Structure formats: structure tokens, C-alpha cells
Amino acid sequence: MINLVVALPAEARPLIAHYRLTDKTTMGAFRLYRRADMSLIISGPGKIASAAATALLAGQNTSGEQAVWLNIGIAGHATHATGVSLLAHRITDHATGKSWYPPRLFDLETASASLITVDVPENNYHQDAAYDMEASGYYAVAGRFSTAELVQCFKVVSDNREQSTATVTAERCAQLLTGKLHEIDQLLGALAALAQDCNSWHAAPAGLERLSSQWHFTVSQQHQLAELARRWKVLMPDQPLWLGELDGKKNAAGVLHCLQQHLDSIAPGLPQAAHVPRV
Amino acid sequence: MFDTLYIEKQIAGHARTQDICARFPNATRVECDRYGEVFNPKSQNFRLQKRRPSLILAHKHHGRVLETPPGYGLGGHRNYYFSHMLNCLYDCRYCFLQGMYRSAHYVLFVNYEDFETDMETLLAQADTEPCWFFSGYDCDSLALEPVSAFMKHFLPFFSKRPLAHIELRTKSTQIRSLLKMEPIPNVVIAFSFTPQEIYRELEHKVPTLERRLQAMLQLQQAGWQLGLRFDPLIYQQGYQAQYRRLFQQLFSQLDSEQLHSVSLGTFRLPRSYFRNIVQLYPDEPLFAGTYSVDNGMISYPQSLEQEMTAFCTRELLQHIPESVLFPCTLAA
Numbered sequence: 001m002i003n004l005v006v007a008l009p010a011e012a013r014p015l016i017a018h019y020r021l022t023d024k025t026t027m028g029a030f031r032l033y034r035r036a037d038m039s040l041i042i043s044g045p046g047k048i049a050s051a052a053a054t055a056l057l058a059g060q061n062t063s064g065e066q067a068v069w070l071n072i073g074i075a076g077h078a079t080h081a082t083g084v085s086l087l088a089h090r091i092t093d094h095a096t097g098k099s100w101y102p103p104r105l106f107d108l109e110t111a112s113a114s115l116i117t118v119d120v121p122e123n124n125y126h127q128d129a130a131y132d133m134e135a136s137g138y139y140a141v142a143g144r145f146s147t148a149e150l151v152q153c154f155k156v157v158s159d160n161r162e163q164s165t166a167t168v169t170a171e172r173c174a175q176l177l178t179g180k181l182h183e184i185d186q187l188l189g190a191l192a193a194l195a196q197d198c199n200s201w202h203a204a205p206a207g208l209e210r211l212s213s214q215w216h217f218t219v220s221q222q223h224q225l226a227e228l229a230r231r232w233k234v235l236m237p238d239q240p241l242w243l244g245e246l247d248g249k250k251n252a253a254g255v256l257h258c259l260q261q262h263l264d265s266i267a268p269g270l271p272q273a274a275h276v277p278r279v
Numbered sequence: 280m281f282d283t284l285y286i287e288k289q290i291a292g293h294a295r296t297q298d299i300c301a302r303f304p305n306a307t308r309v310e311c312d313r314y315g316e317v318f319n320p321k322s323q324n325f326r327l328q329k330r331r332p333s334l335i336l337a338h339k340h341h342g343r344v345l346e347t348p349p350g351y352g353l354g355g356h357r358n359y360y361f362s363h364m365l366n367c368l369y370d371c372r373y374c375f376l377q378g379m380y381r382s383a384h385y386v387l388f389v390n391y392e393d394f395e396t397d398m399e400t401l402l403a404q405a406d407t408e409p410c411w412f413f414s415g416y417d418c419d420s421l422a423l424e425p426v427s428a429f430m431k432h433f434l435p436f437f438s439k440r441p442l443a444h445i446e447l448r449t450k451s452t453q454i455r456s457l458l459k460m461e462p463i464p465n466v467v468i469a470f471s472f473t474p475q476e477i478y479r480e481l482e483h484k485v486p487t488l489e490r491r492l493q494a495m496l497q498l499q500q501a502g503w504q505l506g507l508r509f510d511p512l513i514y515q516q517g518y519q520a521q522y523r524r525l526f527q528q529l530f531s532q533l534d535s536e537q538l539h540s541v542s543l544g545t546f547r548l549p550r551s552y553f554r555n556i557v558q559l560y561p562d563e564p565l566f567a568g569t570y571s572v573d574n575g576m577i578s579y580p581q582s583l584e585q586e587m588t589a590f591c592t593r594e595l596l597q598h599i600p601e602s603v604l605f606p607c608t609l610a611a
Contacts, residue, residue, distance in 0.1 A: 103327075143320075147324040149327045202561055263567075
């Protein structure tokens with residue numbers, strides 16, 4: 001799943017059109033646009049609004065899988081020309097001084113920069129950094145739902161010491177984002193590949209659902225079953241999670257005992273060399 | 280080698296920081312207040328980060344040189360360990376670092392002089408008693424030498440202090456700087472090995488057994504004291520033949536009479552680390568087997584542990600005297 005968080009409708013428009021996010025809903029103060037594998041929420045300006053929108057979007061993901069998060073928007077910068085795109089390597093909340101450091105695990109030409117989130121528009125650009133009003137709120141929340149490597153912040157410089165914020169119109173904003181759609185595509189592709197890897201490591205083996213529906217497992221037993229299913233998937237990757245002896249089992253405890261005994265009988269430690277798949 | 284360097288503000292101007300930065304002119308430099316801001320946040324994935332770790336340059340404030348757990352050592356009474364670096368260039372699947380740290384970035388503490396001051400204090404307290412300092416537990420001692428110049432800096436300290444012994448534990452073949460120096464009698468370079476079959480499955484990015492053996496032979500010829508570490512011993516069906524082959528390969532080429540020490544210990548991990556590692560590598564065969572939990576430690580069932588230790592000890596004693604064999608019986 002890919003989650004996009006943007007502050008302004010003008011930032012959202014090119015993305016909605018490009019990714020064909022046709023399913024539109026309103027949730028409280030927020031507008032949400034979706035397709036099967038992607039959602040976009042318009043938060044409105046400010047870090048609190050961004051945090052709230054991010055939390056709302058996170059609440060929609062009930063699969064438990066690691067999702068990609070990308071905050072896309074415009075930002076000011078002291079020295080960079082307008083139209084330059086930047087990926088944040090450090091996000092600092094100006095009010096609290098707290099910083100986050102999104103790890104970058106992919107090859108892209110997009111330059112990186114420090115990003116400072118301010119509570120009011122910044123026109124002096126004191127530091128050699130990008131300035132926005134949302135990223136710290138977004139990152140603090142999104143980082144609670146996905147691993148940091150999948151949570152990124154992409155900004156396009158819209159104003160600087162030469163061109164003040166007064167020059168940034170809705171049309172200009174949409175134009176800046178439209179010019180970066182190819183770059184955003186590449187970034188999302190790289191992040192989605194990482195997320196896919198992460199999620200594939202934790203995919204349940206075939207047959208787990210059958211067991212879960214046939215017997216009642218308490219929460220504690222569900223954890224035990226998940227652990228046995230993990231071992232099963234490694235030790236017997238080609239066989240669905242099922243044993244003939246399970247047919248006669250009256251309850252979940254009997255099922256767990258039977259599976260445990262079977263797996264323990266296979267081998268301690270690293271299994272036989274011939275059966276070990278390459279890591 | 281590194282795309283991003285995180286640099287603590289406090290040591291941005293340190294000469295060692297400047298030298299290291301100069302080696303990576305194209306790397307993005309990101310300033311931070313404390314390395315923990317980058318290294319410690321909970322929501323990080325060690326396995327993903329291992330694909331492209333960054334380097335964090337930092338200052339180590341406290342706890343630079345620590346006592347080893349009781350009973351640990353190579354015959355000495357005063358045993359300490361220290362880590363000038365956190366995390367390892369290699370990617371061994373059995374390694375506890377995966378379960379201990381949330382981030383796979385490398386942290387290099389550049390204030391080497393402070394480590395030496397702490398060692399000096401401990402040596403003064405020990406008076407005429409020898410002290411052992413162990414390096415290579417939270418990192419590989421040699422692997423990042425071209426960047427860290429760790430040995431280049433520390434070994435002259437030990438060459439002037441005969442009562443200060445150091446063990447440099449490694450799987451690396453970065454021995455150039457050692458070969459340029461005169462051997463120092465109180466320095467032991469200890470190489471870790473597992474059989475070829477285990478190496479292939481579990482020791483990713485590690486130099487081949489042959490290359491490590493070549494490095495040992497060069498060092499032995501040059502007069503350096505060497506150690507062999509078979510820790511962890513990893514179980515596989517037919518482990519006896521695998522370990523017998525490994526021992527034969529090593530001892531047929533190394534001069535076993537010149538070996539300083541040999542140690543061994545079966546695979547074990549603190550339970551909390553094991554849980555973290557399984558979360559990261561649910562698909563890893565090593566973690567799909569049967570383990571015992573005892574006193575907060577995950578290990579092979581006791582009977583298997585004893586069998587493996589007894590077998591490997593027996594085999595090793597065909598090549599070396601008992602006086603240089605140090606079985607590791609610690610919980611961790």
C-alpha cells in the first residue's frame with residue numbers, strides 16, 4: 001500500500017490525475033482519494049493537520065502490512081532555485097528542536113537536504129535547509145505505523161531569497177509538482193519494492209487460514225500458531241500447513257501440540273545442508 | 280562505500296572526522312546532535328538497512344572500556360572489552376548484533392585517545408598484573424581499517440605497555456597495516472571460522488575461508504601471535520565431518536605450535552535478541568529449528584551442546600595442546 005500525504009489541493013491535483021485516484025471520500029475535515037493500492041489525503045497546512053491526516057490514513061490500513069508513506073509538497077529554501085526537488089535526510093521540528101533522519105536505501109538522482117518544519121511561513125531562510133510547515137507532524141506519526149526506511153518526504157522548492165512565498169500561487173504549485181511526477185514515480189517504485197520485500201518475509205504459509213477457521217485459538221494460542229507456521233514455512237516450503245493427524249484433534253491445544261512435535265522432530269538448529277535454501 | 284555520513288556536531292572538527300570525510304567526497308553529510316538520534320529510534324529495520332548502511336561518526340562519552348562477564352578470558356584475571364565501533368561490515372546470520380541494535384548503520388567513535396586514557400587508568404590500578412583488552416565484539420576489529428585506522432592508532436599504545444594485552448577478533452583479511460609493523464608480543468589477532476558449508480549459508484560478505492587462512496599464514500610468518508575462534512559452533516546434520524574437515528584444513532597449514540589460543544562455544548543468544556532476529560529473518564532456516572531456553576538464553580538442547588563441544592574439543596586436541604584451548608562456557 002502507498003500512502004501519500006499532501007497539504008494543499010493544488011499539490012494534490014497533479015498526483016490525483018497522474019495516479020488516477022478516482023475514489024473520492026470525505027472524512028471529517030479531510031478529503032481522501034484512492035485506488036486499490038494507493039491513497040492520498042489532503043491534510044491542509046500545518047504540522048498538526050498533517051499529523052491528524054496521517055493518523056487517519058494509517059487507521060484505514062487494517063492489513064498489518066508495512067506501507068509506503070510519502071509526504072509530497074512545496075518548500076522554501078535559502079539557496080536552491082525554484083523547481084529543484086529534494087528528499088529530506090533530516091527533518092527538524094523548529095518549535096521543539098526534535099529531529100528525524102529518514103534512511104535512504106535506494107539509488108535516485110534526487111538530491112537530499114535538511115528540512116525544517118516551522119509553524120508560520122518562513123521568509124528569511126536562516127539556515128541552509130528547506131522549510132515547510134508539515135513534515136515533522138507527518139513523520140512523527142507515519143513512523144509509528146511503518147518502518148523508517150519506507151517513510152520519506154519529497155519537496156519541490158517553490159520560494160527562496162529571490163522569489164518570496166508571495167509568488168507561490170495555486171497554479172504555480174501544481175505546475176511545480178507536475179514537473180516532478182516522473183521523479184515521484186521512481187521514488188515510489190523504489191519504496192514499494194522495499195515494502196514488498198518486507199511484507200513477503202512475513203507472509204503466512206498456505207493452510208494457516210484453514211487451521212484458524214477449523215479450531216478456536218485464543219490470542220495466546222494464535223501467537224503460538226503463528227510461530228509454528230513460520231517454522232513450517234521454512235522447513236517445509238512446498239507443503240501447505242496441514243498434517244493428517246490433525247483431523248482427530250478436538251481443540252486448538254491438541255493442534256498446536258501435534259504441529260510442535262512434528263516440527264521438533266525434523267532437526268535442531270540449521271537443518272540438513274541439502275534442504276537449506278540459499279539465504 | 281558510504282552514500283551518507285552522519286556526523287555529530289561535537290566531533291565535526293576532529294582531525295579523524297576530517298580524514299574520514301575526505302575519503303568520501305561524494306557522500307551526503309548530515310549533522311546530528313547525538314548519534315543515538317539516528318541509531319536508536321525504534322521504528323527501523325536492520326535487515327533493510329543492511330542493504331545500504333551509512334556511517335555515523337560520533338564521540339563516545341561513557342562506558343568506553345568495560346569489564347567482561349565473569350569467567351570470560353584467555354587465562355588472565357583482569358579482562359575488559361571495548362568497542363571503537365558498533366556494527367559489522369559482514370552479515371553473519373547468527374550474529375547477536377542483529378538482535379541488539381535497531382539500526383544497521385556503522386557507528387565509529389573517533390575519540391580514540393579517550394579509550395586509551397581509560398585503559399591507562401585500568402593499567403595503573405592493576406599495578407604489575409597484566410590486563411586483557413578484547414576488541415571485536417560489537418564490530419569486526421580489522422574490517423574497516425582503511426577508514427578507521429584503528430590498529431594504526433592503537434597498536435603503538437600496546438607496544439609500549441607489555442602488561443596490556445589485546446585480542447583483535449576478526450573475519451577480515453585487512454592485514455596490510457599489521458604487516459607493515461613489527462609484531463607486538465602482547466597483541467593477539469584472533470580469526471573466527473565455521474565450516475565451508477556453514478560459511479556458504481550464513482556468513483554473507485565474509486572473505487572466503489581460504490583468504491582468511493592466507494591472511495593468517497602471512498601474519499604467522501611475520502611473527503604475529505594468532506588465535507582461532509570456533510564460536511559459534513553451528514549444528515548441521517553431519518557437523519562432525521564438516522568440523523573435522525575445517526580443523527584439518529587449518530592445522531595442516533598453520534603452525535599449531537605458534538598459536539596463542541583456540542576457543543570454541545556453541546550457538547547461543549539472549550532470548551530477547553533471538554526474538555528480534557526472528558522478527559527480522561522469519562524465513563531463515565537457522566531460526567526454524569528446535570532450541571532450549573535457559574536462564575534467558577536460547578541455545579541448542581543441552582545434550583546436543585555437550586555432544587558438539589565434546590566432539591570439537593576431542594578433534595582440536597589432536598592438533599593443539601590443551602593449554603591453549605579455552606572452551607567458552609558463558610551464557611552469552
